[in-house]
Amino acid sequence: MTQPVVRIVNLHKSFGSLEVLKGVNLEVQRGEVVVILGPSGSGKSTTLRCVNHLEEPSSGEVWLQDVQINAPGANVNKVREHIGMVFQSFNLFPHLTARGNVMLAQRKVLGRTQAEAERIADEQLAKVGLSDRADHYPSQLSGGQQQRVAIARALAMDPIVMLFDEVTSALDPELVRDVLEVMKELALAGMTMLVVTHEMGFAREVASRAVFMDGGVIVEEGTPEAVFDHPQNDRTKDFLGHIS
Amino acid sequence: MGHPNRRRTLRLFSLAIAGIVLTCAFATQAIAMTGAKVTVDRDTGGQLTRFTFAATSGQDEPVTRIDFLFPEGFDPADAKVDVTLLEGLKRLSTSFEQSIDPQTGVVSVMFDAPVPPKSNYLIQVRDVMTPIAGGTYELPVQYTVEASGTSSPEVRSVSGLTFKYNTPPREEVISRWLDSQAWVKMWNSVKVLDLFLKPQQFVRAVPLLFAGWLMSLSLVLSAFPISIMGGLGTAFMKMSKVPPVRWLASIYINVIRGTPLFLQIFVVFIGLRTTGLRFPDYLSAVVVLAFNSSAYLAEIFRAGIQSISKGQFEAASSLGMTYWQAMRYVIIPQTVRRVLPTMTSEFILLFKDTALFAAVGIFELMLRSQNFVARSGNLTAYVVAALYYLIITIPLINLVGRLEYKLAQSEHGVTAPTGKRRARGGVGPLSGPDFDATAAKHESR
Numbered sequence: 001m002t003q004p005v006v007r008i009v010n011l012h013k014s015f016g017s018l019e020v021l022k023g024v025n026l027e028v029q030r031g032e033v034v035v036i037l038g039p040s041g042s043g044k045s046t047t048l049r050c051v052n053h054l055e056e057p058s059s060g061e062v063w064l065q066d067v068q069i070n071a072p073g074a075n076v077n078k079v080r081e082h083i084g085m086v087f088q089s090f091n092l093f094p095h096l097t098a099r100g101n102v103m104l105a106q107r108k109v110l111g112r113t114q115a116e117a118e119r120i121a122d123e124q125l126a127k128v129g130l131s132d133r134a135d136h137y138p139s140q141l142s143g144g145q146q147q148r149v150a151i152a153r154a155l156a157m158d159p160i161v162m163l164f165d166e167v168t169s170a171l172d173p174e175l176v177r178d179v180l181e182v183m184k185e186l187a188l189a190g191m192t193m194l195v196v197t198h199e200m201g202f203a204r205e206v207a208s209r210a211v212f213m214d215g216g217v218i219v220e221e222g223t224p225e226a227v228f229d230h231p232q233n234d235r236t237k238d239f240l241g242h243i244s
Numbered sequence: 245m246g247h248p249n250r251r252r253t254l255r256l257f258s259l260a261i262a263g264i265v266l267t268c269a270f271a272t273q274a275i276a277m278t279g280a281k282v283t284v285d286r287d288t289g290g291q292l293t294r295f296t297f298a299a300t301s302g303q304d305e306p307v308t309r310i311d312f313l314f315p316e317g318f319d320p321a322d323a324k325v326d327v328t329l330l331e332g333l334k335r336l337s338t339s340f341e342q343s344i345d346p347q348t349g350v351v352s353v354m355f356d357a358p359v360p361p362k363s364n365y366l367i368q369v370r371d372v373m374t375p376i377a378g379g380t381y382e383l384p385v386q387y388t389v390e391a392s393g394t395s396s397p398e399v400r401s402v403s404g405l406t407f408k409y410n411t412p413p414r415e416e417v418i419s420r421w422l423d424s425q426a427w428v429k430m431w432n433s434v435k436v437l438d439l440f441l442k443p444q445q446f447v448r449a450v451p452l453l454f455a456g457w458l459m460s461l462s463l464v465l466s467a468f469p470i471s472i473m474g475g476l477g478t479a480f481m482k483m484s485k486v487p488p489v490r491w492l493a494s495i496y497i498n499v500i501r502g503t504p505l506f507l508q509i510f511v512v513f514i515g516l517r518t519t520g521l522r523f524p525d526y527l528s529a530v531v532v533l534a535f536n537s538s539a540y541l542a543e544i545f546r547a548g549i550q551s552i553s554k555g556q557f558e559a560a561s562s563l564g565m566t567y568w569q570a571m572r573y574v575i576i577p578q579t580v581r582r583v584l585p586t587m588t589s590e591f592i593l594l595f596k597d598t599a600l601f602a603a604v605g606i607f608e609l610m611l612r613s614q615n616f617v618a619r620s621g622n623l624t625a626y627v628v629a630a631l632y633y634l635i636i637t638i639p640l641i642n643l644v645g646r647l648e649y650k651l652a653q654s655e656h657g658v659t660a661p662t663g664k665r666r667a668r669g670g671v672g673p674l675s676g677p678d679f680d681a682t683a684a685k686h687e688s689r
Contacts, residue, residue, distance in 0.1 A: 084562075085562040093578075105563035105565060
């Protein structure tokens with residue numbers, strides 16, 4: 001077996017006296033699309049945010065390939081360059097156009113030239129179907145369009161893994177499809193993805209593995225078919241029963 | 245070349261001539277009026293002026309008549325003459341008649357009886373209209389000495405009597421013109437208008453207060469850029485992860501915001517001076533203003549930075565940006581747009597606060613208007629000062645409104661219909677709990 005892209009070992013995270021993660025172990029292989037499911041408060045988003053150190057783990061290890069991101073003295077910014085993240089609330093930079101959003105980190109973090117950054121930005125915006133919106137400001141774009149710009153912005157950094165944190169939850173239903181379409185294409189192109197979502201259809205269709213979390217631990221994991229159609233754990237059954 | 249002897253003769257001859265001329269000069273001096281001078285009681289032209297002629301007559305000069313030959317442009321048509329004569333310390337009561345020739349500008353004083361020699365003359369010619377153009381003028385004076393024995397009456401003259409005044413400034417001319425206008429008299433007959441909006445005082449105050457306005461403006465324009473730097477620095481200190489740095493910023497901010505600017509001015513201008521530290525007034529003033537304003541701007545900036553959603557910082561971080569890169573390229577540009585209205589308000593407050601420097605003798609707008617009022621006994625200068633302040637503040641107040649509107653528009657999307665109403669209502673994007681500090685300042689000042 002090759003080296004996993006992301007490896008989480010016995011991850012614990014507490015916010016004050018509240019223990020959110022109680023020992024999470026997870027490995028994501030190259031090209032895998034892992035979907036994390038679970039009721040709210042189960043720790044799925046926290047797990048995702050620990051992967052690029054937006055949350056600092058209380059204990060345990062988080063590895064990106066051969067670098068431990070939560071080791072003391074680790075260059076977190078350097079590691080983050082290789083991890084793309086898309087947020088529920090888009091978090092586009094409102095003072096920059098769509099193209100400007102995609103270019104900024106390329107220029108300042110990767111040190112690409114203006115021309116190169118612009119070429120890549122236009123390329124990525126074309127991929128998410130927003131070539132004609134490149135000069136628009138975020139406030140002039142719909143939620144779905146903003147989220148696709150956010151995906152383009154992350155992809156422009158040539159990440160080795162993409163994290164999606166409930167990226168469709170803030171969208172109107174009719175806009176969800178466009179975003180999921182982009183994510184699906186990305187998956188088909190072989191991108192390694194770790195996805196927290198409530199979109200069961202997407203999970204079933206695209207995921208190579210589904211993980212069910214509850215109470216700060218992974219309760220069940222397996223192929224989407226196995227987890228969705230033949231859940232072994234009672235809590236999984238209960239959860240799936242509630243949403244479908 | 246001539247003969248040596250002839251040359252000597254010539255030299256002697258010229259010496260003799262010079263001697264005679266000199267002797268004659270001294271002789272005339274001895275018998276003529278001495279200590280003659282002319283003074284005027286106004287320092288600008290174009291107005292009724294009193295000319296005072298003072299002189300002492302010579303030993304053999306019983307004077308019967310004195311003529312003042314006013315130069316061209318001077319109008320003595322309505323002049324009145326006062327005469328005071330002293331013989332030693334004794335006042336002479338000689339009656340006289342005056343005559344005026346408006347064509348030639350000659351004012352004559354004819355004594356009924358000859359004035360005894362060696363008398364002191366003090367003659368005042370009042371209400372002579374002077375030409376407006378300033379400069380040095382000469383007033384030739386002639387006097388007639390009574391006939392004695394075989395000699396007939398003799399007219400002697402005193403020359404070289406000069407006086408000078410300046411051309412009045414334009415506002416002075418306008419003000420005098422206003423004095424003569426009927427509508428101005430009517431206007432001023434209303435007591436309130438006369439006290440607060442007297443046209444004559446208005447035109448005088450405008451140019452006089454202009455320098456003060458420039459001073460106030462220059463103080464605030466020098467201080468504000470320093471405040472922006474200081475405020476930004478302090479804001480970052482206040483958000484520092486290192487507790488002592490944070491405490492230091494907090495102490496500074498709280499002490500400055502918790503004490504009156506007036507007190508801070510006194511500490512610097514009077515307190516520091518008694519300890520022997522003395523800086524130029526202007527520098528001290530700029531430093532106090534900058535120091536004061538930095539504390540307020542620090543809170544404005546801090547609140548502005550913290551009002552940017554945490555997601556912005558996370559998005560920047562997740563793209564691999566460092567803390568300072570995220571600040572520089574993502575947070576600060578958004579903050580600037582957000583704090584621009586509040587910053588402008590702070591600028592307005594600071595500009596108005598320059599008035600406090602009147603108390604320590606900086607000649608800014610307020611002190612100048614105060615002086616003007618004290619001198620004229622009329623309050624119009626305060627109204628002029630108010631207008632000078634408003635010239636700056638009203639456009640800026642409008643600007644704040646427009647900036648808030650634009651900001652609301654850009655943050656809520658161009659299509660959002662709520663933008664305008666929210667901006668007008670003063671419910672800008674910054675009016676969260678974070679901005680209570682700023683609101684409190686508006687009330688307390």
